Structures are given as structure tokens and as C-alpha cells.
Amino acid sequence: MHFSIPETEVRSDENGSTYVAYNIHVNGVLHCRVRYSQLLGLHEQIKKEYGNNVVPAFPPKKIFTLTPAEVDQRREQLEKYMQAVRQDPILGSSEMFNSFLRKAQQETQQIPTEEVQLEIYLSNGQKVKVNILTSDQTEDVLEAVASKLDLPDELVGYFSLFLVQERGDGGCTYVRKLQEFELPYVSITSLHSPDYRIVLRKSYWDTAYDSDVMDDSVGLNLLYAQTVSDIERGWILVNKEQHRQLKSLQEKGSKKEFIRLAQTLKYYGYIKFDPCITDFPEKGCHVIVGAGNNELNFHVKLPSDQMKEGSFKVTRMRCWRVTSSQVPVANGTANPSSSSKCDVKLELAFEYLMSKDRLQWVTITSPQAIMMSICLQSMVDELMVKKSGGNIKKQMQKKRLNGTFQRSDSQQAVKSPPLLVGIEDFSNASTFDMEDVP
Structure with a gap:
């Protein structure tokens, strides 16, 4: 899951006093609005439960009213804080963190418990x-x-x-x-x-x-x-x-x-995604991506209108990441820091072992990039359980922690675990080539 705080709002409470609300988005969609004091309360709870050494840095309190520039700086700091908590294997899966988000979601939408x-x-x-x-x-x-x-x-x-x-x-x-x-x-x-x-x-x-x-x-x-x-x-x-x-x-x-x-049929058990864009085998190719059988399947239309098909095995992906960026709408300005309305552009990129000594990055631009990433991670989960001789029935009873593998940086990237060495024999990896579709 991709957490971001792309915007703030000045709102009024029940007493008529104004405050700054920080809009937490998940996958580019508003999940909840929270005040600085609410996030500070969560931070204090986490510190008390897990200790100072585990908790990421939290933006400090200010005595005086924040200027617009300071509000934006705090917004960026809180965004990094939320991303850091979510990507931590312990904090991000804790009931403390998840219950905070559920309560904030319910309060934001003003839906009473009934x-x-x-x-x-x-x-x-x-x-x-x-x-x-x-x-x-x-x-x-x-x-x-x-x-x-x-x-x-x-x-x-x-x-x-x-x-x-x-x-x-x-x-x-x-x-x-x-x-x-x-x-x-x-x-x-x-x-x-x-x-x-x-x-x-x-x-x-x-x-x-x-x-x-x-x-x-x-x-x-x-x-x-x-x-x-x-x-x-x-x-x-x-x-x-x-x-x-x-x-x-x-x-x-x-x-x-x-x-x-x-x-026995082709693509049994796959999830198919909406048509999108890829840079493989050429930039600007239209592609239909399918996830299943421990792979991402590409059905690509080249700029020459030639159709090609190929599959990327998850066991030959060294790593992957999801990145987001703000893209101005058609009638807006090219400056993403301006007040014009922006859409979120999502990309999934993975580094793939094309041959024995050659790794190459492949990028997919799609609103479903995070859903694709979650599919990859769940495939990895199953492979690791199988490799360790674990019991899938017991594993399935546990709550799936889809977000715990994520790592966020200043470019809002989500990265995967390292290459799954040992599941496949990479010394025999042959050159990857896409087949023509009849």
C-alpha cells in the first residue's frame, strides 16, 4: 500500500476554531483526514509500546502559528513518518497503527457505528x-x-x-x-x-x-x-x-x-489488468498485463502494430518498486508544486534477470501498479512458504500482511525483497525473448 499526504486543508472544529487537517491518501485515494495532534498521540503510543529506538523521527511541535511554508514542510515530514511506520514489519502490522487508521477513516467520513x-x-x-x-x-x-x-x-x-x-x-x-x-x-x-x-x-x-x-x-x-x-x-x-x-x-x-x-487452459487463475503502457521491448508500448503462475504475462502491441507476448517470472526479479508522481491535469500547469489540480501517476518497475549476466529494468505505467505489486508479493509469500516446507493451511489462517515489504524513500518508492535465490537455478537462465502472437 502506498501512503502519501499530498495536501492539507484548513477546517473548523465544533467550537469554530480553525486547524490544519492532513489528508492521508492510500494508493492516491483519500483514506482519512487527521490533525497533527492525532498523529502526535499515535507517535507517543508507539514510543511507549515499542521504545524510542524503533520509532521513526516525528516533526517537532511549534509554539507559534505555522506559516504556509512551514505547514507544507510539516506535511512532507508527516508523510515520510507515515511511510516509515507502514513499511516497518512490526509497526506497520501492529493493531495500534491499524486501529488508528480505521478510527480516523470512520471519523473522516462521519459514519456512526451502527x-x-x-x-x-x-x-x-x-x-x-x-x-x-x-x-x-x-x-x-x-x-x-x-x-x-x-x-x-x-x-x-x-x-x-x-x-x-x-x-x-x-x-x-x-x-x-x-x-x-x-x-x-x-x-x-x-x-x-x-x-x-x-x-x-x-x-x-x-x-x-x-x-x-x-x-x-x-x-x-x-x-x-x-x-x-x-x-x-x-x-x-x-x-x-x-x-x-x-x-x-x-x-x-x-x-x-x-x-x-x-x-489445463492458458491463463487459468490469472488476474488481468486494464490496458496500460510499458517500456519493454520499446518505450511507449501498449500492453495488457496478467498476473498468475508466479509471473507477469505481457501481451504487447509494438509501435509497428506487431503483437508480441512474453512472461516475467517472479523468481527472476531481483527487486521491484512502485513510484508515484503528481501529474497536472490537462488544463493545469506543468509545475507540480503549484495549486493546480494534479492526478497521481503510478509506475511499477522491476529489475529482471534477462540472461545469466544481464539484468534489465522493465517499467509499467498503470493506475493498478500497486495491485500488480501486491500480486507479486503474494506470489513470493506462497513460494517462500512452500520452500520452507510450511503448512499452507496454517499460513492461510493468518492475516495477510501485504504492506510489510514496502520501503519508501524521498521519491515515494516502494521496493521489494531481494532476489529469490535458491528457488530457481539462475546459472541456467537463458536470454529472455518475446514471442510473436499469431
Whole structure:
């Protein structure tokens, strides 16, 4: 998750006194507004719990009213502070930090704690209505959905809640996986748009875990619905003969056999992202990126209109980072420090082992860059569990900590762990080449 404080606001409290509010954004979207005193209180709590040696530097108090320049300086310092706390493996995953963000989110949106009904969608469009509190966090809502569906406790961790935007062409955009520091009801309500919905989808990549899910009838139905949906939206490639076989299995109600056949098809289990831009193999190429099978798949249109396809294995990525920058809107000015409205430009860049002795950076410019990064990290998580001989069932029961790998610098970059040496034999790495698409 990418934390930033791109702006401040002068607001009035209930007594009519004015104060400066710092707008905390996550992935370029407003999450909450907080005062300096609130962040200072969080800082003091963290210091008390974890000690001075662990806590990053916090901007000092000022006796006199801050000038506009000092307010902006404090904004930058608080942004770096929030990024430093979030990227710390202990602080960023602490209940203290996450509960602070959840409470601030609820206060910002001015949504009182009360019982509500929240609609959660399955992959086939079916709605599941769950009764929750507006203050229930992501894990609580996921458990409520599982309970409503009668999904066994041991399978809950195989699924996650995703924020999805429905498009006018009938497709959908996976915006993000809902995190432990947010309240799903508040998150979806604050968007004020019927185009967004919360969708339940499996959160693992290795198809071997499908067997665990299919052993339960509810898990089987969820996986079957997702597979059918992915085929219908074109995420899984199917030729005429395969389509005929799948149709026959559907008519027979043979769900397990349907999934088994789908597992053999190209791009089974992948998440496809919206068309975006890449600098590989040439700058300015249009590309459709898919994440799955421990890789990022590229379907690239070259400037010459030639189509090429290739895949980048996560085990051959030495590192990756997500960077954000402010881009003025069309009628604005080219100066990002001015008061004109700016959009957030996100880029995912990874350093890839193209051949035995050659590393190369590949960049993707996409609003879904952080979602791509989260997919890469979750693939790494699974590989590391498998490599260490860990139990995936126990691992799935733990809360996924998607943000703990992040590292932020002055350019607002998010970096990955080092290369996964030992999972693949890099001495045999051959030159990477993209194939022509027929």
C-alpha cells in the first residue's frame, strides 16, 4: 500500500476554531483526514509500546502559528513518518497503527457505528447480504460472509475481499485487495458510486490448493463460479473444442471436472489488468498485463502494430518498486508544486534477470501498479512458504500482511525483497525473448 499526504486543508472544529487537517491518501485515494495532534498521540503510543529506538523521527511541535511554508514542510515530514511506520514489519502490522487508521477513516467520513447490511458479490454476480457494524474491519466482514455461505473456518483464509470497479463495457477493474487498516462499509460508501462493489475471490495462486477448496461443497461452488466468470470475461483462453467440452461438463453439473479441465487452459487463475503502457521491448508500448503462475504475462502491441507476448517470472526479479508522481491535469500547469489540480501517476518497475549476466529494468505505467505489486508479493509469500516446507493451511489462517515489504524513500518508492535465490537455478537462465502472437 502506498501512503502519501499530498495536501492539507484548513477546517473548523465544533467550537469554530480553525486547524490544519492532513489528508492521508492510500494508493492516491483519500483514506482519512487527521490533525497533527492525532498523529502526535499515535507517535507517543508507539514510543511507549515499542521504545524510542524503533520509532521513526516525528516533526517537532511549534509554539507559534505555522506559516504556509512551514505547514507544507510539516506535511512532507508527516508523510515520510507515515511511510516509515507502514513499511516497518512490526509497526506497520501492529493493531495500534491499524486501529488508528480505521478510527480516523470512520471519523473522516462521519459514519456512526451502527448495524447495517452490506452487499458482497460473488464472481458470478450473485449478491450475499451480511449484517455487520459500520466499524467492522476487513477480517470481520470476510468472516461474516464465510459464515453466511457456510464456508468452513479452515477455508476462510483461501479467500479475500477485493474492491472492484464495474466498467461500462461489461468488464471490471480490480482496484485493490481490502486491507486490515480499513473498514469495508466505510470504504465502499465513501466512493459515492454504484460502479464499485466488494467481490469475494480466491487469494492464492498455486492451483494445487484448489484441491483443498474443492473438498468442501461451498468452496467448490465458489471456485466453480469464479472459473466460469473468468472464462466468460476472456481471462482464460478457450478454443472451440475446449469450449465444447466445458459446455458438456456444465450441462452434466460436473463442477470438479470442469475446474480440472480449466486448470489445463492458458491463463487459468490469472488476474488481468486494464490496458496500460510499458517500456519493454520499446518505450511507449501498449500492453495488457496478467498476473498468475508466479509471473507477469505481457501481451504487447509494438509501435509497428506487431503483437508480441512474453512472461516475467517472479523468481527472476531481483527487486521491484512502485513510484508515484503528481501529474497536472490537462488544463493545469506543468509545475507540480503549484495549486493546480494534479492526478497521481503510478509506475511499477522491476529489475529482471534477462540472461545469466544481464539484468534489465522493465517499467509499467498503470493506475493498478500497486495491485500488480501486491500480486507479486503474494506470489513470493506462497513460494517462500512452500520452500520452507510450511503448512499452507496454517499460513492461510493468518492475516495477510501485504504492506510489510514496502520501503519508501524521498521519491515515494516502494521496493521489494531481494532476489529469490535458491528457488530457481539462475546459472541456467537463458536470454529472455518475446514471442510473436499469431
